[in-house]
Amino acid sequence: MIDAEQMTAVLAALPDPAFLISRNGRYVAIYGGQDERYYHDGSSLVGQYISDIIKPDKAAWFIATIERALASKVLLIEEYELSNKDVNGLPDEGPSEPIWFEGRIKALDFKIDNEDVVLWVASNISQRHELETRLRAQSDTDQLTGLFNRRRLKRELSYHFNAFRRHGYAVSLLMFDLDHLKLLNDTCGHHAGDSAIRKIAQICTETLRQTDITCRFGGDEFVVVLPHLTLEHATVTAERIRTSVEQALLNTHQLHTQENMPVSISISIGVTQISPQDGSYEQALKRADSALYQAKRGGRNQVVTA
Known part of the structure; x- marks a missing residue:
């Protein structure tokens, strides 16, 4: 049987820090944290409160998480970030990247100083989080243009269609190709x-708002999601993109048809707005596609709404 002294040594040797924290956010005890690559000595925290260390918004999240753990009695696993801006008494200037942690929080079935307590084990997962973020970005990015790809477009369309159904804000779509x-x-x-x-992708990046979502749909076809933009304003945006592309690609290459007619590189654009009658975002996307087809049939280098 392991004795109390040996158990204390085991707890002290834990690579990740383990905190005993009361319901109201007091650090009751701290064990472990021996992985010096990630952690400093936290013994000075004992007796202090989370609100003494962490700024109000983040401290409120910690207290709410502790309350959930105490109420549910199940193990909670939460990922969270901490940076200089979250800690009282530190300058805002510091490492530009936050430190990411995985917290495992479990209510204990005893009280300390007549207070409910949780065990909070914090593991530094910054390297894993950075890798996951990079892989996620790569899986969502078109390699030729750096824009979002079709896979990401489906997620964005689903999100904004559902938001339109719940909140009713306008969502317009552009579909265009060379x-x-x-x-x-x-x-x-x-x-x-x-x-x-690539030039068209650059123009979209420079012309559109940061909240707009531009995707390479496939080949030379692009789709742009314009949240909070009505059909009227989306049409103005589409015309601005069309004009910018026409000016940027004017006389870039000297092209002639078989009949020796000069041809300029341009784009044709279909515009639509998600409507209450749409049962899915696919219906709106099909309307934009139909409008694009009409623009092609109508002579190209133009904007058509649907």
């Missing part, structure tokens, strides 16, 4: 087509 891409590729090579696609 005019005469095949002629450009056949005449100047696929590198020229790729260059034009």
Whole structure:
């Protein structure tokens, strides 16, 4: 049988810190934290309160999490970040990246000083979080343009369609592609087509709001989600993109049809707004696609609404 002295030594040797914290946020005891790559000596925290150390908004989250653990009696696993801006008495200047932790919080079935307590084990997961973030970004990013890809578009459309159904704010969609891409590729090579696609992506990034979502749908086709923008304002945005592309690609390549007619590189755009009659975001996307087809049939290099 392990004795009390040995158990104390075991607890002290834990790589990750384990905190006993009362219901009202008092640090009752601290064990472990021996992995010096990530942790400093936290013994000075004993007797202090979370609200003494952490700024109000973040401290409120810690207290709420403790309350949930005490009420549920089940193990909670929470990921959270801490930075200089969260800690009282530290300057806001400091490491630009926050430290990420995984907290495992469990209510204990005894009281200390007549207070309910939880065990809170904190593990530094910053490296894992950075890797997961990088992999997630790679899986959502189109390699040619750096824009979001079709996979990310589906998530964004689903989110904004559901938000439209719940809150009723306007959501508009643009769908557009390059005019005469095949002629450009056949005449100047696929590198020229790729260059034009990248240029369009750059124009979208520079022209659109940070809250807008621009995705490469496939090939030379793009979709833009415009939250909080009505059809009227989305049409103005579409015309601004069309004009910018036309000016940027004007005379970039000298193209001629078989009839020796000069051709300019441009885009055709279909615009629509999600409506209460839509049963899914796919219906709105199909309308935008139909409007794009009409723009093509109508002579290209134009904006058509649906």
